[in-house]
Amino acid sequence: MKIKVFLPVLIIGLMMSCILKAQDVSKYGDDPETCAVKLSTYNEFFKQENYKDALNSWRWCFVNCPEATKNIYIQGTTIIEYFVENATEDVIKEAYIDTLLMVYDKRIEYFGQEGVLLGRKGLAMLKYRADDIQAAYEVFERSYELLENSTEYFALKYYMNTASVLFGSEVLAKEKIVEIFSKVSSAINYQIDNETNEKKKERYIATAEEIKQLFVNSGAADCSAIINVFGPQFKANPENVELAKEILALLESGSGDDCKLSDLYMNAAVLVYNTEKSASAAHSIAQGYFKRDDRTNAEKYYNEAINLEQDNSKKADMYYELGLLYYNLVKNYPAARNAARNALGINPNYGKAYMLIGKIYAATGGCGETAFEKKSINWLIVDQFIKAKNVTDDAEIVKEANELIGRYSSRFPTLEEVFWLTLSEGQTVTIECWINETTTIRCNK
Numbered sequence: 133m134k135i136k137v138f139l140p141v142l143i144i145g146l147m148m149s150c151i152l153k154a155q156d157v158s159k160y161g162d163d164p165e166t167c168a169v170k171l172s173t174y175n176e177f178f179k180q181e182n183y184k185d186a187l188n189s190w191r192w193c194f195v196n197c198p199e200a201t202k203n204i205y206i207q208g209t210t211i212i213e214y215f216v217e218n219a220t221e222d223v224i225k226e227a228y229i230d231t232l233l234m235v236y237d238k239r240i241e242y243f244g245q246e247g248v249l250l251g252r253k254g255l256a257m258l259k260y261r262a263d264d265i266q267a268a269y270e271v272f273e274r275s276y277e278l279l280e281n282s283t284e285y286f287a288l289k290y291y292m293n294t295a296s297v298l299f300g301s302e303v304l305a306k307e308k309i310v311e312i313f314s315k316v317s318s319a320i321n322y323q324i325d326n327e328t329n330e331k332k333k334e335r336y337i338a339t340a341e342e343i344k345q346l347f348v349n350s351g352a353a354d355c356s357a358i359i360n361v362f363g364p365q366f367k368a369n370p371e372n373v374e375l376a377k378e379i380l381a382l383l384e385s386g387s388g389d390d391c392k393l394s395d396l397y398m399n400a401a402v403l404v405y406n407t408e409k410s411a412s413a414a415h416s417i418a419q420g421y422f423k424r425d426d427r428t429n430a431e432k433y434y435n436e437a438i439n440l441e442q443d444n445s446k447k448a449d450m451y452y453e454l455g456l457l458y459y460n461l462v463k464n465y466p467a468a469r470n471a472a473r474n475a476l477g478i479n480p481n482y483g484k485a486y487m488l489i490g491k492i493y494a495a496t497g498g499c500g501e502t503a504f505e506k507k508s509i510n511w512l513i514v515d516q517f518i519k520a521k522n523v524t525d526d527a528e529i530v531k532e533a534n535e536l537i538g539r540y541s542s543r544f545p546t547l548e549e550v551f552w553l554t555l556s557e558g559q560t561v562t563i564e565c566w567i568n569e570t571t572t573i574r575c576n577k
Contacts, residue, residue: 161197171200178207183214194235198242205239209256216260229260247278251287258290266303269294276315281322285339288316292343296350306357313347314361314378355391358382363396373407376400392416393423411440415450422453427461444478448485451475455488465492466566483524487533490516494540499565504553510543511571512563544576 160167170189177186190211193204212232219225236253240246254271257264272291276283283291295312298304320340327333347353362379369375379400383391391397398420405413418433434454441447455471458464469492472485479485493513500506514537521533550557550573559573 159199167193167197167200183211186211198238202243205235208235232256247275248284250275251284254287254290265294265297269298281319283319285320285323285336288320289339289342292316292346296346299350299352306352307361309350309352310357310361314382316343355394359394359396366396366400373404376403380404389423392420411437414440422457425461427457430457448475448478448482452485459488459492465496468492481523483520483526483529486516486520487529499563499567504545504549507543507545509563510540511574512569513540515571542576544574547575547577550575
């Protein structure tokens, strides 16, 4: 077998010698003719995946004519990895790993592309020296510093990964993890936005999600760290929309609602909304202000969201939430009922809206002056809860409605009270004051 390889190698080597004589041979080292033969020798073995026999000739070229061709390094990683994987003694394996990492360093020295190659070297370090996370992290960090948005997608992910591990070991601070997440997520999103190949784009999107999960699971994704890093930046650049978007993404990745209720989040959200108005953005801002008990701004953004929303199902939800706002914060019961009725106008089967109207009537404390008049409103309250359970298949709503029907039915006027007012059970009456709605007389028996 070796004879079959050796003859073409000799021929190729002689041909290369002739070629070398006709050109600048400085890159082929002090012995260009031997370099040509050795290149051809290891290359033939490499093509056959015979890495054992390729090693000696490859090593000669690596040492004696390192600038001859980039293939010495491209093919060299494959050759040396073979020996790493097949080493039976730890000392020998470690020596081959050292050689593998040296291959990356020497390729950088002679052929450049430091940023790209450092990312790949870092991957090899994680594969074969996973216990030295600090070293791998520093390599990925340098790769990003050189390439930024052009950093290879896997290097971005492992930069985040190694940083998260070091944070868990208390080597890196929370603020540093936040800063790294900001940088790598911005880079991968840039690649997603500028990639035309659909398969690559899908890969980048998947990587972006992995990066996000690494950040969330790191334990560093809390509001205080994010606010400490980006609060001063936003204060210094309050009109920077791109920075605002970055802040929103970070805080939305944080744990709990506290992040999205912070001043930083709300101010960034309003800036982005004013630049790129949308129903979903206005709705999110409205919900934030509602949770902050800021009824004025919450009402403003609910109305903007409703006006912008084209999806009737979502619009009904917004009307319902606006009704909750008027009911809980403003105590404006007519406005709360009106919002709930608007939700029902879009979706007649919106059980929660009927539940809200029933609770609104219950919160009024009764209409009228006499005890009988105050009890009469319970008929209307129960009507709403009955409607709620009749239009929905939501078990939770049905359960709550039944409980409330039992509670408020027990507050109906008695048969005797109805009789003494010359009224009768089943008769239709109108409950006035601000409600002005008809119902049927029922008695608490």
